Amino acid sequence: MKQPYPLTIVNGRLVLPDGVRAGSLRCAGARIVALDATPEGGDDVVDAKGALIAPGLVDLGVFAVDKPAFHFGGITRAALMPDQSPPLDHPARIQFLAYSGKPDLWVHPLAAATVGLAGADLAELALMRDAGARAVATGRRWIADSGVMLRLLRYAAMLDLTVVTHAEDGGLAGQAVATAGEIATRLGLPSAPAEAEALAVARDIALAELSGARLHLRQVTTKAALDLVRAAKKRGVAVTAGVTPAHFMLSDLATAEFRTFARLSPPLREEADRQAVIEAIGDGTIDVISSGHDPRGPEDKRLPFADAEPGMAGAETLLAMVLSLVRDGVIDLPRAFDLVAWKPAQLLGVDAGVLEVGKQADIALVDPDRPWIVQSARMEASAGNTPFDGQPAQGRVIALYKGGVRVGK
Amino acid sequence: MTSTRTSSPAGRFPAGALAFPHRDLVGIGELQTHEILYILEEAEQWVALNRQPHKHSDLLSGLTIINAFFENSTRTLLSFEIAGKRLGADVVNMHAAQSSVKKGETLIDTAMTLNAMRADAIVIRHGSSGAVRLIANRVDCPVLNAGDGQHEHxxxxxxxxxxxxxxxxxxxxxxxxxxxxxxxxxxxxxxxxxxxxxxxxxxxxxxxxxxxxxxxxxxxxxxxxxxxxxxxxxxxxxxxxxxxxxxxxxxxxxxxxxxxxxxxxxxxxxxxxxxxxxxxxxxxxxxxxxxxxxxxxxxxxxxxxxxxxxxEMGVAIRMACLDVLTRRTRGVEGWA
The missing domain is CATH 3.40.50.1370 (Aspartate/ornithine carbamoyltransferase)
Incomplete structure (x- = not known):
């Protein structure tokens, strides 16, 4: 979709890396061409009426392409996990998906690290890279064989691809659906100790250090694992960490009464770990917050807890939950958009995620204070499996532009 | 009928349904101590009845109780069956092989089916923790947990x-x-x-x-x-x-x-x-x-x-649970 006319957004508050200030922004030819510009003749002019002018969100790690939900949530680019049916382990599937969302949503498929995500044989990573894969991912599984993992990291390093891993030691995690602790014990759910995450993180960091590969731990949810990431960063290891809002908003208490909307992977942790995640977002240990968007209907969720599929529909609530961290004083607004746009854009190597002249004109107008209620039954997503059902939220996207063109409702 | 309601001295427990205000019995975790004691007290009359040669009551006559066992069981199923029959209910046992009805909407569908057959109480055993609560939330009659996964019995x-x-x-x-x-x-x-x-x-x-x-x-x-x-x-x-x-x-x-x-x-x-x-x-x-x-x-x-x-006590307890949970249906005074 070509941008037919230049667009100038006036009377907004620009969210820039170094602060928020009143200003305007002009886009032409799908790119940002000027900040603090006055509209020229022939421009479409939009009055932001004091709303935030922010970069469109870059969602690093979603499980479905769900355009209405992404547009509601201000997401203009989504990195699709390889856990599809069939898995994204073939260049043709990567190429198809890389074009599937255009023009109003850009999908960045993540290549399956191993054939069938089975953790044994490396997939055709170079062919998939050249077909449009922006990074490599192990999916929702971990690669148990450290030999395979080291070969993967070395190969990905050569191809200059970041490896996105799922950090849960498979032997410990087994068939677990909950974190070992009082709640899991009371509910009688198969559970694994939270240390399953730290073990996996320790190994992946050691191998990344050895191979020189860039490692992104998609979800780090426990204090022990975050400490490992913090220490590795201090040593200069090329490691980044992500998390989804569920792990800083909720603890395993949310699984009481067998609420399958709170059945997630990795499972929700105890309160102390939730606090550690918030601290790690505050101190910069966590680089990326993503939605983990995984809409699941009743056939996957209206089941006994352990039989239900993991995952939540998170695209619509991502921004509001991150803005709650701003209101709580954990982070400021520029850092919030660093977590949901700029850092993930850098990880994927895409030319967006920040309001800078020359970048792609992916823009969200955001009213950061607008209150709303999360309602499972009324979501834009293809299924309403949100653990935040019924909760009040604050902050809504009021207009979204992809390449300078208005998209969504 | 040889049973007499000699137990439950007035004043020890709240009156009528307040003594046991639950529609279902899914777990001990949902009960107050006095509610546990109430069931124990109610069971005493059935212990006495079960020791008589003529061990039958018509208390639940006309009611249908379905024992839906999604997991193998011999003694618990038998115990619930005897309990229902001694109270005069029509008892039907459903052995649902774990393999065929474990997954998907089928569990809910099975529950809806039992519900549509107008059971007056459903006794469920299932291999997954929380399955009984899931079914209880979808049917109109009292549900008794006969064991769900590693959760409760x-x-x-x-x-x-x-x-x-x-x-x-x-x-x-x-x-x-x-x-x-x-x-x-x-x-x-x-x-x-x-x-x-x-x-x-x-x-x-x-x-x-x-x-x-x-x-x-x-x-x-x-x-x-x-x-x-x-x-x-x-x-x-x-x-x-x-x-x-x-x-x-x-x-x-x-x-x-x-x-x-x-x-x-x-x-x-x-x-x-x-x-x-x-x-x-x-x-x-x-x-x-x-x-x-x-x-x-x-x-x-x-x-x-x-x-x-x-x-032995298992039968009496299950009789007490069936009695207490069906009182609303039966229109017992103070419970309806």
Whole structure:
């Protein structure tokens, strides 16, 4: 979709890396061409009426392409996990998906690290890279064989691809659906100790250090694992960490009464770990917050807890939950958009995620204070499996532009 | 009809439905202590009836009770069936092979089907924790949990409490307060252990649980019980010893090197039992693996083994639960 006319957004508050200030922004030819510009003749002019002018969100790690939900949530680019049916382990599937969302949503498929995500044989990573894969991912599984993992990291390093891993030691995690602790014990759910995450993180960091590969731990949810990431960063290891809002908003208490909307992977942790995640977002240990968007209907969720599929529909609530961290004083607004746009854009190597002249004109107008209620039954997503059902939220996207063109409702 | 409502002295429990304001019996965790005591009290009349030659009441005449067992069971199913029949209800058993109805909407669909057949109570056993609550939320009639995964088995805990109360009363003791009970076995996989921990601690007993580390769930201390790995130490001073079997069918992977090694560490032999109080009582919810977790001479110990008594009390407790939960349907005064 070509941008037919230049667009100038006036009377907004620009969210820039170094602060928020009143200003305007002009886009032409799908790119940002000027900040603090006055509209020229022939421009479409939009009055932001004091709303935030922010970069469109870059969602690093979603499980479905769900355009209405992404547009509601201000997401203009989504990195699709390889856990599809069939898995994204073939260049043709990567190429198809890389074009599937255009023009109003850009999908960045993540290549399956191993054939069938089975953790044994490396997939055709170079062919998939050249077909449009922006990074490599192990999916929702971990690669148990450290030999395979080291070969993967070395190969990905050569191809200059970041490896996105799922950090849960498979032997410990087994068939677990909950974190070992009082709640899991009371509910009688198969559970694994939270240390399953730290073990996996320790190994992946050691191998990344050895191979020189860039490692992104998609979800780090426990204090022990975050400490490992913090220490590795201090040593200069090329490691980044992500998390989804569920792990800083909720603890395993949310699984009481067998609420399958709170059945997630990795499972929700105890309160102390939730606090550690918030601290790690505050101190910069966590680089990326993503939605983990995984809409699941009743056939996957209206089941006994352990039989239900993991995952939540998170695209619509991502921004509001991150803005709650701003209101709580954990982070400021520029850092919030660093977590949901700029850092993930850098990880994927895409030319967006920040309001800078020359970048792609992916823009969200955001009213950061607008209150709303999360309602499972009324979501834009293809299924309403949100653990935040019924909760009040604050902050809504009021207009979204992809390449300078208005998209969504 | 030989039963008389002699128990439940007025004033001990709230009037009418306030004594047991639940539509379903899904777990002990949902009950208040006085509600547990109320069921025990209500069961006494059925204990008496069951000891008569003519053991039949028409209390639930005309009602349909469906026993929907998604997991194999012999004794619990039989116990519920006898309980329903002795109360005069029409009892239907549904054996749903675990493999064919475990997944997908099928479980809900099955529940909706049972509901559409206008059952007046549904008794459910299922292999997944929380499955019974899931079904209970979707049907219009009372639901009784006959065991859901590793979560709860409330009627087992109630019958164990009733059995113990009878045994204690025979020894001139009225209260559970301070009673030292040791539960030994596969605590991790046992719904019986969970329900019993909740029930017996609510009644005031002091519980110890004993198992190798791999078979003890995390956070057990927060439930208010004391955890042991050394069975001999756990037996010291115990007034009641409750043994559980190894739930091999629920284990993924190897938890114990061998049955004989398990017996070596955790088998209740006569010699081990001597470490407990001299007249300590022995319980087991069955089925027993004789020679593994319990030796025959202990299991059959006259005057101290309550194992067959537990089975007897099971029928009475299930009669009481069926009676109490169907009172609303039957329009009993104060309950409708």
């Amino acid at each position: 409330p009627t087992q805990a109630l019958l164990d409490a009733l059995t113990l109360r009878h045994a204690l009363r025979a020894r001139g003791r009225e209260e559970f307060n301070g009673l030292r009970i040791t539960i030994c076995g596969d605590i991790l996989h046992s719904r019986v252990a969970r329900s019993n921990m909740l029930c017996l601690t609510a009644l005031g007993a002091k519980l110890r649980v004993c198992a190798p580390p791999a078979l003890l769930p995390a956070g057990i201390g927060e439930i208010g019980v004391e955890a042991f790995h050394d069975f001999d130490a756990a037996l010291d001073g115990a007034e009641v010893v409750m043994m559980l079997r190894l739930q091999n069918e629920r284990m993924s992977g190897q938890f114990i090197p061998s049955a004989r090694e398990y017996r070596h560490l955790y088998g209740l032999t006569a010699k081990r039992l001597a470490l407990a109080e001299p007249d300590a009582l022995v319980m087991h919810p069955g089925p027993m693996n004789r020679g593994v977790e319990i030796d025959s001479d202990v299991a059959d110990l006259p005057g101290r083994s309550l194992i067959t008594r537990q089975v």
